[in-house]
Amino acid sequence: xxxxxxxxxxxxxxxxxxxxxxxxxxxxxxxxxxxxxxxxxxxxxxxxxxxxxxxxxxxxxxxxxxxxxxxxxxxxxxxxxxxxxxxxxxxxxxxxxxxxxxxxxxxxxxxxxxxxxxxxxxxxxxxxxxxxxxxxxxxxxxxxxxxxxxxxxxxxxxxxxxxxxxxxxxxxxxxxxxxxxxxxxxxxxxxxxxxxxxxxxxxxxxxxxxxxxxxxxxxxxxxxxxxxxxxxxxxxxxxxxxxxxxxxxxxxxxxxxxxxxxxxxxxxxxxxxxxxxxxxxxxxxxxxxxxxxxxxxxxxxxxxxxxxxxxxxxxx
Amino acid sequence: xxxxxxxxxxxxxxxxxxxxxxxxxxxxxxxxxxxxxxxxxxxxxxxxxxxxxxxxxxxxxxxxxxxxxxxxxxxxxxxxxxxxxxxxxxxxxxxxxxxxxxxxxxxxxxxxxxxxxxxxxxxxxxxxxxxxxxxxxxxxxxxxxxxxxxxxxxxxxxxxxxxxxxxxxxxxxxxxxxxxxxxxxxxxxxxxxxxxxxxxxxxxxxxxxxxxxxxxxxxxxxxxxxxxxxxxxxxxxxxxxxxxxxxxx
Numbered sequence: 001x002x003x004x005x006x007x008x009x010x011x012x013x014x015x016x017x018x019x020x021x022x023x024x025x026x027x028x029x030x031x032x033x034x035x036x037x038x039x040x041x042x043x044x045x046x047x048x049x050x051x052x053x054x055x056x057x058x059x060x061x062x063x064x065x066x067x068x069x070x071x072x073x074x075x076x077x078x079x080x081x082x083x084x085x086x087x088x089x090x091x092x093x094x095x096x097x098x099x100x101x102x103x104x105x106x107x108x109x110x111x112x113x114x115x116x117x118x119x120x121x122x123x124x125x126x127x128x129x130x131x132x133x134x135x136x137x138x139x140x141x142x143x144x145x146x147x148x149x150x151x152x153x154x155x156x157x158x159x160x161x162x163x164x165x166x167x168x169x170x171x172x173x174x175x176x177x178x179x180x181x182x183x184x185x186x187x188x189x190x191x192x193x194x195x196x197x198x199x200x201x202x203x204x205x206x207x208x209x210x211x212x213x214x215x216x217x218x219x220x221x222x223x224x225x226x227x228x229x230x231x232x233x234x235x236x237x238x239x240x241x242x243x244x245x246x247x248x249x250x251x252x253x254x255x256x257x258x259x260x261x262x263x264x265x266x267x268x269x270x271x272x273x274x275x276x277x278x279x280x281x282x283x284x285x286x287x288x289x290x291x292x293x294x295x296x297x298x299x300x301x302x303x304x305x306x307x308x309x310x311x312x313x314x315x316x
Numbered sequence: 317x318x319x320x321x322x323x324x325x326x327x328x329x330x331x332x333x334x335x336x337x338x339x340x341x342x343x344x345x346x347x348x349x350x351x352x353x354x355x356x357x358x359x360x361x362x363x364x365x366x367x368x369x370x371x372x373x374x375x376x377x378x379x380x381x382x383x384x385x386x387x388x389x390x391x392x393x394x395x396x397x398x399x400x401x402x403x404x405x406x407x408x409x410x411x412x413x414x415x416x417x418x419x420x421x422x423x424x425x426x427x428x429x430x431x432x433x434x435x436x437x438x439x440x441x442x443x444x445x446x447x448x449x450x451x452x453x454x455x456x457x458x459x460x461x462x463x464x465x466x467x468x469x470x471x472x473x474x475x476x477x478x479x480x481x482x483x484x485x486x487x488x489x490x491x492x493x494x495x496x497x498x499x500x501x502x503x504x505x506x507x508x509x510x511x512x513x514x515x516x517x518x519x520x521x522x523x524x525x526x527x528x529x530x531x532x533x534x535x536x537x538x539x540x541x542x543x544x545x546x547x548x549x550x551x552x553x554x555x556x557x558x559x560x561x562x563x564x565x
Binding site: 179180182183184185186187188190191193194195197198199200201202203204205208209212216 | 368389390391406431435436
């Protein structure tokens with residue numbers, strides 16, 4: 001339970017944080033601003049991961065929905081000449097949700113490592129399809145995303161418009177995520193993590209709770225993928241590769257699962273550490289990231305987010 | 317004898333060569349408080365699992381208010397009005413006592429799929445506090461279940477079942493793991509709350525003192541069979557029953 005005072009403090013903090021992020025284009029260089037936008041868009045995907053992690057499920061294949069969202073934007077722009085975000089983004093959400101609903105019927109029968117591995121396998125199937133069907137997907141070359149437009153207007157500075165689009169949609173997704181976590185379904189998902197027998201003996205279905213959460217998670221991650229496609233301007237099969245999924249779980253652990261803001265904090269930290277590690281130590285950047293995660297796990301076992309809420313957390 | 321609430325007809329359940337429940341027939345009337353007693357492994361918990369549909373019987377039928385519920389599964393038997401507590405309390409240990417109760421209330425009111433409205437609605441929270449007060453847990457609401465003493469967990473486990481407004485409540489060893497000093501207060505709390513709800517109650521128990529004090533009727537199990545069934549005081553005085561339950565010569 002979050003006390004009302006804590007909740008209003010969090011809301012004020014969030015509004016202040018989003019306001020500061022909104023001012024960044026005036027203060028920082030373009031590449032830093034781009035990095036922040038990319039981190040926020042990927043943070044949206046990670047929020048989808050966190051919704052399932054709170055239920056004790058490890059979605060090691062969330063890149064499936066990330067890629068579906070991204071390729072929806074890619075196909076529309078590249079094959080149909082539709083760069084309109086108000087068309088592509090809702091479509092990315094709907095397609096991701098529909099795929100999640102279909103695959104969820106299978107996945108919700110599994111728990112633990114079986115759920116993790118099966119979700120990973122499904123994302124790798126998409127990866128293979130994207131690589132092999134060249135005429136359809138562009139193979140390993142992928143598809144370029146051209147002609148970004150918003151509400152029928154092609155902006156003179158698309159990067160800036162995309163930045164604010166990402167910011168607004170991230171805030172919206174965080175709001176949806178917060179509503180979900182505080183709702184009966186959100187609590188039931190946490191209950192799944194602790195005791196499915198009691199859920200069944202209350203007359204509820206753990207499977208249905210997981211399916212509903214999985215669809216919401218897939219839809220959110222699809223939106224994140226679509227935003228990343230606009231930001232990068234290109235989609236490729238690597239988006240569905242297992243390394244992508246691994247990154248999302250990595251960031252979820254890094255940020256923590258106790259708040260809807262945690263994935264954003266984790267994602268921003270991840271993108272900056274990764275980019276600076278690549279810059280200063282191009283051959284050992286993975287080692288730097290690994291050490292960073294180990295330090296976080298040791299000193300802030302509940303994730304970087306708890307630096308803000310419980311700054312003196314003890315090492316495990 | 318009141319109308320049969322539960323009618324167990326020639327139910328057997330075997331695990332490989334072991335017949336855990338062996339051709340058991342038992343009829344329980346509305347409003348009865350029945351204690352099932354027997355040694356470890358005599359088939360008491362298996363019978364509860366068969367009634368609630370957690371296990372399928374090898375043969376026989378379980379009829380609840382005239383409807384065959386054999387092997388329906390816990391979710392469907394719960395929806396029909398059977399609720400259950402466990403020897404090891406089945407709770408959401410990482411959540412608070414209040415969260416546990418709120419989840420049960422949301423499920424019972426058909427709002428468990430709601431992903432938009434908040435769980436902490438004032439009407440739901442008031443109802444939860446009212447129930448916790450009735451079960452003597454009012455001051456524990458904000459406490460994590462993992463930090464609750466065993467007696468408190470037992471009571472909470474039963475409270476979650478009572479929220480469902482069941483017609484029949486099955487309790488598996490409600491005082492096991494509770495200290496000898498606390499066992500009567502735990503049972504007093506439970507039984508007084510249950511009497512208010514006029515719930516047909518079946519509880520499994522090892523403790524004859526508990527049986528004598530709280531059950532109206534005793535059913536004695538030995539090696540998967542019912543060896544005696546009747547008023548508690550009469551039954552527990554019989555030497556063959558004491559031999560089966562306590563191992564007395």
